Amino acid sequence: MTRRQRRLALIGVAGVVLAVAVALVLNALRDTIVFFNSPTDIVEKHVGPGTRIRLGGVVAAGSVVRSDNLNVTFQVTDGSNTIAVAYQGILPDLFREGQGVIAEGALDAAGGFKADTVLAKHDEKYMPKEVADALKKQGHWKEESGRNGLVPAGTPPAAAPAPKS
């Protein structure tokens, strides 16, 4: 083989690997990404039941109800709209009423949100950025309610999901 042929062979192999990677990425982006929505987004965009989304907002004060088998219900609000969330499992350490939360799951037919993962941020002063933005959009944002907590280099998760129940 000449240098030129070798280079062509190399470029060919690289092209194939890259094509496979691009196909994998595009396919994965279609199937695995999850959109973030505030309660208002859900009401306005008419998100259908069964679509996986992330719901972010503030846990409404006095809304957390715990029952047997680690079942818990609470309401997530952005000040304008409120969605009821049902979850089974252990909530993260930083889950509090009146503080920011992100729940991942899907709406059920009745319009309630069934979460399989609940995320709360590490630093208790920290309001998830998405939630803060959503609150700002709804005009319910107070500057002191969120302060960006500094997480150290390589701290693995900015948010610690509770495991699926």
Next chain:
Amino acid sequence: MIPEIGHFALILALALALVQSLVPLIGARRGDASLMAVADVTAPAQAGFTALSFACLVTCYVVSDFSVAVVFENSHSAMPAIYRFTSVWGNHEGSMLLWVLILSVFGALVALAARNVPASFKATALAVQAWIAAAFYLFILTTSNPFARLSPAPFEGRDLNPILQDLGLAVHPPLLYLGYVGFSIAFSFAVAALIEGRINAAWARFVRPWVLLAWMCLTLGIAMGSYWAYYELGWGGWWFWDPVENASLMPWLVGTALLHSAVVMEKREALKVWTILLAILAFSLSLIGTFLVRSGVLTSVHAFATDPARGVFILAILILFIGGALALFAWRAPLLRQGGLFAPVSREGALVLNNLFIITACATVFVGTLYPLALEAFTGEKISVGAPFFNITFGPLFIPLLVAVPFGPLLAWKRADLAGVAQRLSAAYVVALLGIGATFALQGYPVLPALGVGLAMFVMAGSVIDLVERTSLLRAPLATAWRRARGLPRSNWGTALAHFGLGVCLLGIIGETQWGAEKIVTMKPHDKVALRTYEFQYEGSTSRTGPNYRETVAKFTVRHNREVIGLMEPSRRAFPSRGSSTTEAALMTRGLSQLYVSLGEQADDGSLAVRIYHKPMVLLIWLGAVLMAMGGGLSLSDRRLRVGAPRPAKARGALQPAE
């Protein structure tokens, strides 16, 4: 007074860096030896002043001087002394100072250790190193001054974030930074090579130890972070594909590729241009990693808006160094002479394949990590790209790489006999098949985990065969094999050990993800829960007081086949100074597996939410990473790579086996 000394020392370091970024470069262009030699003085002096500055900051923390803003924000007088020390880098300002400290110390080491490098080359590289250092000193001094004072001084600090009050996390950032910054040496020498317009095998010989060192530290740093997340976050996960983790994984991947391509360059003078590009990319990703984590961009692109000065400065540094280096590469790389020829089936070819897969896998991680940021910046749409994305993109690209690993070291340089190598690996196929068969017999369907075990076995057996072949253990008398084993370069042992570690790590990942068991229950005192062959009895809770927290400790008696095997004491700690709490999981190691108990909240009726896990083979994940780092260490101790080591005498060299 002490903070001001620290501040002033940092300004002096900046001044020295500015001198070093110009004078040696001019000297190198003019061939003026005295101008070039300036870097030999400024680099160690710079390191000295940065070390003084860092020592001042440490002193402020240790004596709890709350008039210094970062100390007030991140420390507390009741905190144990060790955490008062480690909280120095538990925040943006301090960690940036640690970053430049490591950078300047590495620069000083290059200045002192690089005797076998052409003077103009070394001077240029040290100038490039000084550009980086100067940019960071400026960044710290103008936007993130760790010595800013508060007036009046508060009486008490706000305490360090409780989850950071942990030894694992105390050593994790310095290790990561050693890795990130270690790649700066490769970067500086790559840029110097481009400026000088020439490059040869000596370049790789000089740069490779630094890359190895950086790679080892990064490997250990990532493993440490992963283990910390596992035991500290209380739900047993060890890798989340979180952007912050990906930020450290990407430089690691490119660093791994660089390590391999530098071998080709050193031995065969091939892949020169590609190696230069990788050296630039490895440090670029380290920069991106540092800033992604440090700037808060990851939580949202809008985090830039919260501190515009910092954000703009960060962007400017990224554009200047990454863009500048890549532009220089595009302009000057064609000048570098082509290297040695090789057939597609050869050690070089295998290493090219290795690079191709690693870089492509890294690119998918890059896309997954930065796509949400780009999408939000351009459309405002917020998405999250989670573990499923990475599992289905990264996984398929890494599997062919793992399959190829055992072949690589057995292939000959230049032109190799693939059929012969495939034949020499026959024992590895047998081991892999036995692994698949045994796993399938024990666990049954699904088949995929069994195949994974087979792959891990194949990788491990392959590295053993590599050593057996090199020492001709089975073909020659034992004495000969022993002699050959002793004569075998340490880098060969290092390669085999690191590849073995890769297999070990894979085995651990499969074990933990496929056969782990978990139970989440509410328990009242004296309740029992069974998990697999283990039984956990909740004995009740007691309260304890720590130095800066109160904790509730739950006691669990653990039985295995009705025999008591021990007591596990998970706890929840409340930190009054921050009003927050942490979960301290209890771990019990059984061979390579672990039992894991962590606590959730306590209900009003006294019942306690408990998470119990059985994690089979989980320790192999980190053991594998440690083996990889040890392999790197063995390679590093190879006499051919030792910086400044005299060349081995001819007679001793003759004993080295042919490769």
